[in-house]
Amino acid sequence: MKFYDCKTAPSPRRVRIFLAEKGIEAETVEVDLGSGEQFGEAFRKINPDCTVPVLELDDGVCISDVLGICRYLEALKPEPPLFGRSPVEQGLVTMWNSKVEQQGLMAMADAFRNSVAGLKGRALPGPRSYEQIPELAARGRERVLAFLGKLDDRLRDSRWLAGDAFSVADITALVFVDFARRGKLTAADDAEGLKRWYDEVSARPSAQA
């Protein structure tokens, strides 16, 4: 299988960390988002949505979605489990992963893509052009700060985001927190739950991926 990646983008990093936690190696193809390689004819055949990550299987099937790729890999190599074991663990891992995506990552994407000069006319990923909306950038920043506080609350009570075991929800949250940092959005100084968790999750070898 072939993994279409971009070292500087948050979404493919989620898959890189997942692969590292599973101990799976994949041939990697770097896509140059800066020069617009994702809009070229060759990459559109891989993913008409013009986004990374994509996992291309040996028979040519392409999975062009972070969660879809992770689910494929989990089914292929169930150990260590990153989506929970029991039904309730599976439900809670997916729930926390969704909350980080919707309230964290998407808010940060709003903040970033609607304010950076280099993304004028590119406020959403994909082949269509959308103008930046400054109010959406401001709303995104406000939501990111609120969600960092919510993560802190949760991580004061729970070692890992979804409970007793490290899971894909922690991977998504780590990528969110680091993405927010790049945008100079960080939790309050007294966010001890978040800090304790961040130090632990960042110390795992997979965090370097």
Next chain:
Amino acid sequence: MKFYDCKTAPSPRRVRIFLAEKGIEAETVEVDLGSGEQFGEAFRKINPDCTVPVLELDDGVCISDVLGICRYLEALKPEPPLFGRSPVEQGLVTMWNSKVEQQGLMAMADAFRNSVAGLKGRALPGPRSYEQIPELAARGRERVLAFLGKLDDRLRDSRWLAGDAFSVADITALVFVDFARRGKLTAADDAEGLKRWYDEVSARPSAQA
């Protein structure tokens, strides 16, 4: 288990259809979103995010996310499988489900929540107030129409959204198409792939849920 529902909202309908396809019955509690019951003290204890659906298990654990609830139910009662069987099926079902959520449902939610008079100051669900952004409503409508076209393209080539079997991705897409209809956004008259699929999926008993 107890299912916190709202008959008129799109998100809990996804779970109702899922339950019907699985043949699982759950005690249902209707939450009156119109009168703001979701912001009251009692419901905040069930879900501090103040949203439906929520599935409360017999031991008090609450799963407050559509995908998390569906994953719990899939693990509890694997037949019929609604998230795919083989690894590649599982990857593609999750991928298509994500695409419908991100490019379809969320775009329609932007269109709806940023334009309806009754949702002033409530442009996002949850306990915090966010003002409507008219450009976001316009962008949402444009994206919904584009995504309806994309669904049509896909459904000309594939009986079901993720391949040969009905899946949770079809449920999410049905709820999206019906939500868009309520906002008077429909596919082009010649969208034969979408029409063929819509007639088939709407004829299933679960679509009445």
